[in-house]
Amino acid sequence: MKLTEVRIHRLHMPLRFRFETSFGVETHRRLDIVEVRAGERVGYGECVAMEAPVYNEETLDGARAVLVQHLLPRLAGAELREPEDVARLLAPVHGNRMAKSALECAVWDLMAQERGLPLARLLGGTKESVEVGVSLGIEPDVDTLLSQVERHVGQGYRRIKLKVKPGWDEVPLGEVRAAFPDIALTVDANTAYRADDLGRLATWDRFRLDYIEQPFPEDELLLHAELARRMETAVCLDESVHGAADARLVAHLGAARVINVKVGRVGGLAETLRLCEVAREHGIALWCGGMLETGVGRAVNVAVASRPEFTMPGDTAGSERYWDLDLIEPPVVVTDGRIPVPAASGLGYKVVPERLRRYAVEPPWVGHLAD
């Protein structure tokens, strides 16, 4: 298969709610959808890089430049036989994982369609539905948070994750645990704590969390290992893990027993599969995180989470939680804390071109790769 044309759509999509984490407030997402064509067939991938480099070092505009100037030229004219060929051809480009992932996912979608397989099956997924939890942002006060928890527990989500930061941690956490003694509860600090906080974090076993996610900066693996030694509660890493090699190092150091997998953060689906292998070898539990994706990225998350290594509920909530109108049909729907893995080929959901136009902020970038 040779790619004939690529389009990159720049969209602006208002979120249905204000989402606050330790690194800021989000009210909308600006994002790129990469559309690849091979003859009549069309595949889609989502670039999850944020506008500002606050989650990782990539930015949306930077990722676009890398895609156009450095990644697409490496696929132009190439004969793609296996989906893994994309990662191999892009490997000489260092870093820029979210840019690579956007393009790679679009080609995997195409190849899954060509083989008449749902993406989940092409990836080795075995489940018919995936278990999901929800990630709740920092709220203005504890009462608002408690009502959010109540609402999402009522909707059947299998795990509640609270975003925390210094100044918004033990009080809301204590109140939520007291009001909901039996729910599966976790926290995510998005790197907000420092070495000085280690002693205090080590006392959080009392909240009976399934894990504590990424308390320290991404390059502080030794600090995470120290916390892991001092707690019963599992440490989970997100920002620190850029691929299979990092996961192996994490296992070697005992820095985490759980990893939040984000396909964009690790550079795509081929690397996600390598990470799965490491997780299996070392008994690391995986779950699939989220970057406030549209249905395009959300569909990939459902497919990835259908693999057997994903033993904990992920962050892939339903489309209606985020968007008035998602880019896909049907929307992703959560029923009793589960999302069915679609049986249709490719992403398994249909991307609606009219909605790409509706949310577009400018005409798409178009590149011809072959005739």
Ligand SMILES: [Mg+2]
């Ligand atoms: Mg996280």
